[in-house]
Amino acid sequence: MVVVVGIATLIILHSIFKNFVSHTKIKRAPCPFPVWPVLGNLPLLGKLPHLSLYKLSQKYGDVMELKLGSISTIVISSPNRAKEVLQEHDLVFATRPRSVVLDMFTYGGKDVAWAPYGDDWRQMRKLCTSELFTTKRLQASKKIRDEEFSCTMREIFEQCKDAKPINIKTMLHKTILNIMTQMLFTKRYFIEDGFYNNKHEQFNDFMTKLMHIGGTFNISDFVPYLKPFDLQGLLPQARKICMEMDQFFDKIIHDHMNEKRADGSKDLVDVLLSLPPMENSGDRLDDNKIKAMLVDMLLGGVESSNTAIEWAFVELLKKPKIMNKLQDELDHVVGHERVVDEDDIPQLEYLQAVVKETFRLHPPLTLLIPHENMQDCEVGGYHIPAKTRIFINAWAIHRHPSAYDNPWDFNPERFVGSEVDLKGTNFELLPFGCGRRMCAGLPLGLITVQMGLARLFHSFTWKLPLGENPQDIDMGEVFGVTTPKAISLQAIGIARLPLHIYASR
Numbered sequence: 001m002v003v004v005v006g007i008a009t010l011i012i013l014h015s016i017f018k019n020f021v022s023h024t025k026i027k028r029a030p031c032p033f034p035v036w037p038v039l040g041n042l043p044l045l046g047k048l049p050h051l052s053l054y055k056l057s058q059k060y061g062d063v064m065e066l067k068l069g070s071i072s073t074i075v076i077s078s079p080n081r082a083k084e085v086l087q088e089h090d091l092v093f094a095t096r097p098r099s100v101v102l103d104m105f106t107y108g109g110k111d112v113a114w115a116p117y118g119d120d121w122r123q124m125r126k127l128c129t130s131e132l133f134t135t136k137r138l139q140a141s142k143k144i145r146d147e148e149f150s151c152t153m154r155e156i157f158e159q160c161k162d163a164k165p166i167n168i169k170t171m172l173h174k175t176i177l178n179i180m181t182q183m184l185f186t187k188r189y190f191i192e193d194g195f196y197n198n199k200h201e202q203f204n205d206f207m208t209k210l211m212h213i214g215g216t217f218n219i220s221d222f223v224p225y226l227k228p229f230d231l232q233g234l235l236p237q238a239r240k241i242c243m244e245m246d247q248f249f250d251k252i253i254h255d256h257m258n259e260k261r262a263d264g265s266k267d268l269v270d271v272l273l274s275l276p277p278m279e280n281s282g283d284r285l286d287d288n289k290i291k292a293m294l295v296d297m298l299l300g301g302v303e304s305s306n307t308a309i310e311w312a313f314v315e316l317l318k319k320p321k322i323m324n325k326l327q328d329e330l331d332h333v334v335g336h337e338r339v340v341d342e343d344d345i346p347q348l349e350y351l352q353a354v355v356k357e358t359f360r361l362h363p364p365l366t367l368l369i370p371h372e373n374m375q376d377c378e379v380g381g382y383h384i385p386a387k388t389r390i391f392i393n394a395w396a397i398h399r400h401p402s403a404y405d406n407p408w409d410f411n412p413e414r415f416v417g418s419e420v421d422l423k424g425t426n427f428e429l430l431p432f433g434c435g436r437r438m439c440a441g442l443p444l445g446l447i448t449v450q451m452g453l454a455r456l457f458h459s460f461t462w463k464l465p466l467g468e469n470p471q472d473i474d475m476g477e478v479f480g481v482t483t484p485k486a487i488s489l490q491a492i493g494i495a496r497l498p499l500h501i502y503a504s505r
């Protein structure tokens with residue numbers, strides 16, 4: 001009897017002790033104040049969430065837990081903690097939270113970027129690496145990029161003659177969109193007689209709206225019981241965009257199935273149409289999967305590169321010595337009798353440093369794409385329950401004092417001779433993310449930014465319109481799918497190569 005009572009007492013004590021230990025072990029990350037009823041911390045995000053969250057991290061630390069509406073959200077703001085999430089617990093954090101509007105745009109998450117982690121995502125992601133973004137395919141599309149940048153050079157050259165200011169963002173948008181649409185479906189969207197026009201307004205119109213609505217912070221994603229009320233009126237707009245987009249993509253698919261190109265060349269839609277089905281039905285990949293991939297590539301591929309190039313322009317205008325040094329390198333490696341070629345990039349070390357420094361201070365996706373954890377996990381000693389939303393604040397990480405001296409200063413020299421690359425192995429520089437969900441289009445995005453800058457600064461030197469001072473350039477940002485400059489930059493190009501070079505391209 002005594003033995004039985006003794007054993008029972010030991011069991012009870014053990015379970016009390018275990019509970020006590022597990023309770024004291026569970027430590028939640030600090031939560032900023034105030035937490036409002038219904039909205040939680042949402043009002044703290046303001047118009048520029050990456051900046052507000054950076055400021056909060058100065059007070060609450062590198063791992064914070066916010067209540068956004070009813071959604072628990074962890075914000076990571078240092079390289080070490082990013083390494084824990086994206087490398088040590090890569091698999092646990094490999095899924096994405098749902099978003100009402102992006103679900104509509106991506107045919108219910110049939111794409112890669114917004115798809116939940118699972119077999120469908122794995123297969124689509126494999127397609128990206130084995131079929132769509134291979135080195136061979138990137139090499140094959142070199143001519144497209146070369147011709148598009150040449151076309152842009154000619155346009156700038158014409159405007160140079162009257163010293164006309166050029167809207168850098170609008171000009172690059174046309175160039176990069178043309179590169180993407182040519183690679184995807186062999187069509188240019190802004191060209192007539194060698195110069196751009198706005199002939200394809202419908203396409204341009206829904207692309208602009210897609211970017212805008214896709215990047216809007218939707219309250220329904222954070223306070224799910226408000227979903228039926230759609231307080232911001234996003235759903236009718238999203239439905240209209242989806243309808244127009246769907247018709248547009250249907251026509252592209254239809255044309256591709258019915259017209260074979262005389263030269264036998266294949267664009268990315270041809271490749272997608274030639275792939276076997278993932279399900280056991282049909283004889284090829286489901287149309288919605290193809291369309292969802294097109295959305296990813298148009299949404300992800302155009303604005304991110306454009307945003308980066310515009311910010312580089314701003315920084316180079318503000319620091320003419322850096323612009324001169326970049327141009328000296330270009331002159332030394334390329335000379336004045338030809339334009340820059342993609343094969344020159346490995347020799348252009350200072351250009352690569354300028355690009356890294358631009359991505360550091362101005363990561364186009366300031367909070368990457370949100371991640372979500374599939375299981376409970378611990379980061380920085382804090383417990384993170386399953387299904388928590390994760391924001392990796394790349395904008396804050398890139399300014400972390402543990403990684404950079406004078407982090408607010410634009411100084412490409414810091415990357416000259418440094419081993420830090422953009423491939424997601426250095427957690428102090430993560431503009432393309434890292435791990436399983438890192439950018440699937442990195443090589444294309446990177447070469448577009450490098451070539452864009454190389455071509456534009458080798459062929460022209462740049463100054464602000466008369467009376468404007470570089471130090472007064474407005475540095476305001478707008479938060480959306482990407483974080484571009486709020487007021488687009490206008491600059492005047494001055495030709496710096498012999499005239500026949502512009503004419504011959």
Ligand code: HEM
Binds near residue numbers: 371433
């Ligand atoms: C300068 C250019 C670009 C930047 C800065 C950029 C940045 C990013 C970032 C930060 C992510 C999310 C990573 C994460 O959540 O951890 C991402 C994902 C992605 N990007 Fe890019 N990107 C660029 C260009 C492109 C291009 C050109 C394409 C394709 C044409 C592309 C396709 C994708 C896709 C499909 C994903 C989703 C990957 C997944 O969830 O598995 N991106 N990108």
